[in-house]
Amino acid sequence: MSDRQVPTIYPETQFYWDGAKEGKLLLQRCKKTGEVYYPPRPFCPGTGSRDIEIFEASGKGRLYSYVINQMPAPGYEPPFVVAVVMLEEGVKMLTNIVGCPPDPAALELDMPLELTFEMRGDVAVPQFKPAGDAT
Amino acid sequence: MRKAVIAGIGSTAFGRHQDRSIQSLAIDAGCAALVESGVERSRIGALYLGNFTAGPLCGQEVLAGITADELGLGPIPATKVEGACASGGIAFRHAVMAVRAGLCDAAIALGVEKMAHASGADVTAALNCAMDNRSDGPSGLTFPGFYGLAWRKYAAAGRANRDDVSAVVIKNKAAGLKNPLAQMGADLDLETIAASAYIADPIQLYDCCPVSDGASAVVVTTPELARDAVAEPLDILATVQTSGAPRIAGHADMCSLVATVAASSQALEEAGLGVDDLSLAELHDCFSIAEILNSEDLGLVPRGEGAAWAAEGRTGSGGDRPINPSGGLLAKGHPVGATGLGQIYEATIQLRGTHSNQVRGARFALTHNLGGAGVACTVSILGRPDA
Numbered sequence: 001m002s003d004r005q006v007p008t009i010y011p012e013t014q015f016y017w018d019g020a021k022e023g024k025l026l027l028q029r030c031k032k033t034g035e036v037y038y039p040p041r042p043f044c045p046g047t048g049s050r051d052i053e054i055f056e057a058s059g060k061g062r063l064y065s066y067v068i069n070q071m072p073a074p075g076y077e078p079p080f081v082v083a084v085v086m087l088e089e090g091v092k093m094l095t096n097i098v099g100c101p102p103d104p105a106a107l108e109l110d111m112p113l114e115l116t117f118e119m120r121g122d123v124a125v126p127q128f129k130p131a132g133d134a135t
Numbered sequence: 136m137r138k139a140v141i142a143g144i145g146s147t148a149f150g151r152h153q154d155r156s157i158q159s160l161a162i163d164a165g166c167a168a169l170v171e172s173g174v175e176r177s178r179i180g181a182l183y184l185g186n187f188t189a190g191p192l193c194g195q196e197v198l199a200g201i202t203a204d205e206l207g208l209g210p211i212p213a214t215k216v217e218g219a220c221a222s223g224g225i226a227f228r229h230a231v232m233a234v235r236a237g238l239c240d241a242a243i244a245l246g247v248e249k250m251a252h253a254s255g256a257d258v259t260a261a262l263n264c265a266m267d268n269r270s271d272g273p274s275g276l277t278f279p280g281f282y283g284l285a286w287r288k289y290a291a292a293g294r295a296n297r298d299d300v301s302a303v304v305i306k307n308k309a310a311g312l313k314n315p316l317a318q319m320g321a322d323l324d325l326e327t328i329a330a331s332a333y334i335a336d337p338i339q340l341y342d343c344c345p346v347s348d349g350a351s352a353v354v355v356t357t358p359e360l361a362r363d364a365v366a367e368p369l370d371i372l373a374t375v376q377t378s379g380a381p382r383i384a385g386h387a388d389m390c391s392l393v394a395t396v397a398a399s400s401q402a403l404e405e406a407g408l409g410v411d412d413l414s415l416a417e418l419h420d421c422f423s424i425a426e427i428l429n430s431e432d433l434g435l436v437p438r439g440e441g442a443a444w445a446a447e448g449r450t451g452s453g454g455d456r457p458i459n460p461s462g463g464l465l466a467k468g469h470p471v472g473a474t475g476l477g478q479i480y481e482a483t484i485q486l487r488g489t490h491s492n493q494v495r496g497a498r499f500a501l502t503h504n505l506g507g508a509g510v511a512c513t514v515s516i517l518g519r520p521d522a
Contacts (some may be wrong), residue, residue: 004273005272005273005275006273007267007269007272007273013269031502038270038384039270040267057192062464063289064288064389065284065285065291065389067279067280067283067284067285067286067287067336067337067338068333068336069275069276069277069280069335069336069337070333070334070335070336071258071259071277071279071334071335073259073275073276073277074195074275075275076275078276079336082275082276082280082284083284084284084383084384084389090385091384092385093384094270094271094276094382094383094384095274096274096275103345104336109287109288109291113457116359118420121272125273135222
């Protein structure tokens with residue numbers, strides 16, 4: 001686990017990783033248009049406005065697409081699942097699915113997912129697991 | 136703007152060149168293109184070089200300057216351009232712009248890459264520089280994974296099963312057998328492809344292009360300066376460059392890349408042609424599913440029917456919409472920075488009528504070069520002067 005790429009934290013993304021450490025997925029919204037966006041940045045990509053607000057996502061989403069990676073990646077033992085999750089707030093996020101066998105039989109598109117976190121050093125990385133799963 | 140033509144082309148074979156330096160590959164291709172063009176070296180006013188991984192994999196930069204110096208081009212502006220796998224197409228477009236705008240009377244576009252000597256981990260790390268690593272790096276995603284994510288969505292819409300996608304693999308690997316510059320060729324069947332190792336399920340081994348070394352070059356000039364060319368010069372009817380979302384999850388529809396859609400429609404408009412006028416396309420099939428998605432984005436095939444057209448043989452060299460008669464990236468190879476110029480090379484030979492997998496009566500050819508997760512794209516259209 002510790003060999004996995006640890007995200008680099010910049011001043012403009014510090015809030016996001018601070019939130020993750022507290023178990024929150026923080027998104028941003030343009031106050032002019034209401035557009036929700038991800039990944040974090042200090043301006044709305046749609047309008048360029050810096051008049052934005054930070055809010056906590058519900059942590060719920062659905063499986064948009066996935067691959068079962070069979071090739072090694074730094075810190076990852078294949079097979080592992082790389083997925084795009086459609087968050088309840090309407091933005092897509094590239095992440096991993098954990099707490100679930102890396103098997104197409106266990107991964108159905110549009111299945112409900114919920115937020116979990118993986119610690120890499122002292123950085124909490126948001127990931128997803130099947131909703132209602134106790135693991 | 137002035138008219139620009141292709142006066143000469145040159146290319147190494149694509150494949151493994153273990154005993155060659157990256158510089159010598161570029162110079163080989165450049166020399167061949169210059170000789171064929173009949174343009175005096177003193178008339179070449181600019182050099183554009185497409186390359187992506189020479190820094191991390193070869194420990195070498197300033198390749199544009201090295202190449203210009205060794206080709207004896209004098210103190211001209213020599214510029215490296217980079218757009219991941221679209222670097223070669225971008226180099227071509229810049230050469231065309233320079234000639235059209237009258238900045239110089241002739242320019243050379245070169246593309247080069249040397250990757251096959253490096254370990255798989257080093258190649259993957261170098262290619263992953265084509266993602267936005269702030270958001271996409273920590274997930275363990277690789278480029279086979281990106282196209283696997285798209286394939287999963289495409290398949291879920293009921294548009295393709297394993298064997299439909301395999302039709303692209305069979306077609307392009309068979310075409311590779313006919314292309315003397317191709318890295319590989321094979322006579323494959325559905326069972327062999329379906330039994331190959333999974334890379335990023337649903338992507339399997341035969342769905343992936345190889346890791347390649349190679350270089351290609353094109354001399355672009357005015358019709359007047361091209362009069363001494365060895366072969367009849369070809370018209371450059373359009374060359375368009377676009378960009379799109381750099382992140383995998385940034386695409387509204389992962390089965391369609393806006394950079395390709397926009398580049399194709401702009402290029403066809405610039406050329407004054409419709410897709411039915413095109414004799415063939417050399418498009419960016421870095422993975423089998425990519426050929427299917429790109430063929431739809433380019434408008435060559437109706438939306439959702441890319442896999443079906445491939446399975447029906449309509450995209451073969453003898454079909455009604457020939458795609459990648461060179462073998463494409465899947466068989467000819469993908470020396471990243473050279474690929475876009477390799478496509479121009481292949482299209483040129485097709486329009487000269489002398490290709491080893493010739494599309495009969497070829498008059499207009501489209502090339503499509505795509506970088507990263509759809510972050511950079513070029514589309515060019517070439518034509519016979521009598522077309």
